Structure formats: C-alpha cells, structure tokens
Amino acid sequence: MPELPEVETLANELREKISGRVLSKIILKEKLILKTPREVIEKKLPGKKLVGIARRGKFLRFDFDGALAFWIHLGMTGQLLWLKEQDFKNDLHVHAILFFEDIPEPLVFRDIRKFGSFCLTNGSSSSLPEGIRLLGPEPSEIKNEAFANLFRHRKGRIKSLLLNQKLLAGLGNIYADESLFRAGIDPRRRPYRLSRQKLIALHRAICDTLQEAIRQGGSSIDDYLHADGSRGSFQNFHRVYGRAGEPCSVCQAPLRQIRLAARSACFCPTCQK
DNA sequence: GAAGGCCTGGAA
C-alpha cells in the first residue's frame, strides 16, 4: 500500500537515476487506467526530457520539458521496477513500460489490482484532475496551528478524516494508525472534541512517523518494493498496524482491531484515549 | 458522513 513515505522513497530513487534523461518510448497496455487519452500520452511524451521527479500526496510526478507533468498513482498494489525484458514479458500484471535513453532496462509499471492510474497534464492548474487539484496540504508543510484548524470543527471520526486526501495529503491506513498510536488518540474520537494540544501532538506524531518511515525506505508488506526490487524496512517498526491481538509495545494490553468506515483500524485501547 | 463498488490473490 504505497502511502506518502513509499512514494517519496520511489521519487528520490528515480530522480537520482533518470533525472535529465530523455524518455525514448512508452508502451501503455490495454487494461491500464488512464485519465488522459492514450493517444495524447503516446504523442506528447516520447522524445521529451525528464527535468525532475516530485511527490504530491500519494502521487508521483514526472516533470518533462514543455511544462508537461506525468502523474502516476500506484493505487494499492502498483509497482515501478527496473526489469529486463525476459523478466516481465509474460507478466499479466505489467500495464506500462517506459524506456529512457542510455538506461539499459526499462521502467515497468506492475499493478495486480489495477487501482493505479496515469495522467498527463500541462502546466496550468485547470488541467489537473480533481483528485490532484483538490489535495490538502502536505503534513510537513503546514504549521501546528494550520493543522489544528483543519480538524478543529470536524465531526467525523479522526481516523476517517486523516484518510481524506482533500483534508491532508499522503496518509493511508498504515500511517494513520501508527500516528494515532503515537499521539495517544483513539481512532474513533471526534476532532471537535479534542483539545488544541492534542491536535498539535497528532501533527507532531504524523510528521515524526512519516519521517522515520522515509528513513527506513517505506513499509513493504504485501507488494511495495523499491524500483530496484529491494524492500523497505519500516514494517519492522509498526507498533499497531497489522498487529491486532498482540501485546501493546508500551503497556502490554492486547491491541484491538475494529472497523471504521469500512476500513480496519488497529489501536491500543489503553494507551489511546 | 456512511456504504458499496472496482480489482485480485490469498487466507479462512
């Protein structure tokens, strides 16, 4: 499940390897989800120089010459891997192949569940699809006060709100659960009833968790891999996510799993109030 | 704001 730290890791690695290279060829298979017509992408991208790679929320953005931005969302199971032809030619889950000049192996987009998508935009913000244009702020780029204000009057469950990309960009199930644990907040709490102090503590916890996860190269649970095929290691440091029934690392009480808005939520009933 | 749908592989 690529969330902010996983996409950030990928962006950093890819930038180092292919920034400044020319995209020589792109193959888009039939089942790939495209938010821009296939012909447009095939006509505009080849021959363009990649001038940079960035992350916005859970989106990866390839910036090309001529103010073209190529957006990749990995969905749940999307992967970007450097692979040799013989290693993917019979792979049914490969949906796109990108070739760069002077790079021997192509960059392959693999996605088992097909929740990932591609999109090509020009420089204007009006060309952005809503899913990108309406993204909330990056957690590390807002101040405590602004963060608290985002949630202050909200009546929904804090966990569900943290997953809302329009409010705050980049968190998914893993990092929402982990951050709430660190902040000592029960995922079912309603933010308008939380103190300002508590909201600020949550902001701190989110920033710390994300930063540590990036340092560990993200979490590799089911599908996430770095572009060279190696695994992240933050899964070894999860304190609640995927650990229902295990003892809490702080108080030894068994961790609980509940469902919140059709999503699982793991937490410690003793430490999180 | 809640719930269901898309999708597939793996577990129950």
Added chain:
DNA sequence: TTCCAGGCCTTC
C-alpha cells in the same frame, strides 16, 4: 466457496 485487504470514486 466466501471473505478480506484498501487505494479512490460514486451514490445515497
């Protein structure tokens, strides 16, 4: 055989 995982979107 059914259910669950969860990115995001649509519908109620």
